[in-house]
């Protein structure tokens with residue numbers, strides 16, 4: 001499935017991009033006045049092979065959840081059980097990603113690709129103060145439905161990458177295929193854009209290792225404070241990333257090997273989601289540092305996959321900026337977010353929709369009778 005997906009990832013369609021550039025030039029606004037939205041609209045035309053491209057709606061966020069053996073190295077202050085507890089929170093609709101998904105009218109699919117502790121049994125559905133929205137939900141919310149859980153555990157968490165490979169190549173490949181399958185199901189169900197989400201306590205550590213492995217920067221440049229570690233823990237976390245890189249010397253031209261040795265199950269599944277979206281020529285809106293580390297892997301498998309990627313936001317994690325620079329992507333928003341789950345990407349969704357809506361709805365100088373300069 002990975003091979004056929006990679007083979008299906010093609011270049012952007014030049015005639016559609018030319019048509020979009022020509023249309024942008026005729027719309028009732030000074031040329032270039034919509035800044036980054038103009039180039040985004042051109043790229044989405046190239047991805048769809050049509051001008052205007054379809055509105056990127058409805059949106060579907062896929063949150064891949066997994067645990068990490070490197071948690072044993074004390075790279076995060078949070079207990080591993082929080083991964084499973086947050087999955088339950090996603091399913092109950094109580095996390096930040098749920099609030100932003102309701103706002104954006106996005107569906108939420110949670111894919112357990114390797115949570116190590118049993119998922120808490122969900123409470124009966126009576127809303128309580130913790131999960132009930134403060135106001136009646138608007139009609140966008142009515143479209144999003146109930147968060148869905150897909151059980152696709154490859155193994156209950158990775159191995160500790162400072163001791164051994166986090167995954168076998170086969171396990172990494174299976175997790176990638178979970179992501180490809182998820183992309184296919186969401187697109188078949190009508191999604192016009194896929195949004196990346198992640199949950200996995202300690203997952204900023206393998207994200208940093210992946211970014212260092214694919215870009216060649218050293219561990220200190222790729223590593224951030226994740227959920228917010230203190231100075232001694234931060235220094236230790238950099239050393240953990242450096243130790244994993246020394247142990248495995250991952251080869252950036254072998255993305256499956258990189259994901260297996262220093263990656264994570266949700267990182268691999270996100271790689272598959274991105275490749276699956278690119279193969280179906282549907283845009284994929286990237287969230288934070290976990291998403292962009294997976295995007296580097298996707299680009300290593302299929303360089304043309306970058307054409308389907310939109311950087312939703314600039315995570316505060318320094319590795320995210322390193323990865324975005326390498327991918328040649330400019331994030332749409334920069335709000336100092338460092339949460340993950342898909343939250344930053346969902347906030348950027350109206351920007352993407354706006355970029356495309358312009359091509360559908362804005363009058364031309366001719367049609368509106370507006371004089372040109």
Ligand SMILES: Cc1cc2ncn([C@H]3O[C@H](COP(=O)(O)O)[C@@H](O)[C@H]3O)c2cc1C
Pocket residue numbers: 075076077078082086198199200201202203204205225226227228339340341
């Ligand atoms: C309550 C809570 C909710 C979260 N939602 C996303 N993350 C984020 O933080 C984790 C990564 O940070 P680190 O590598 O420092 O552990 C991931 O689970 C990520 O999705 C959360 C973390 C916590 C604690």
Ligand SMILES: O=C(O)c1cccnc1
Pocket residue numbers: 204225226227287288289290291315316317320337338339340341
């Ligand atoms: O950028 C992210 O996605 C992120 C940052 C910190 C912690 N968890 C996720």
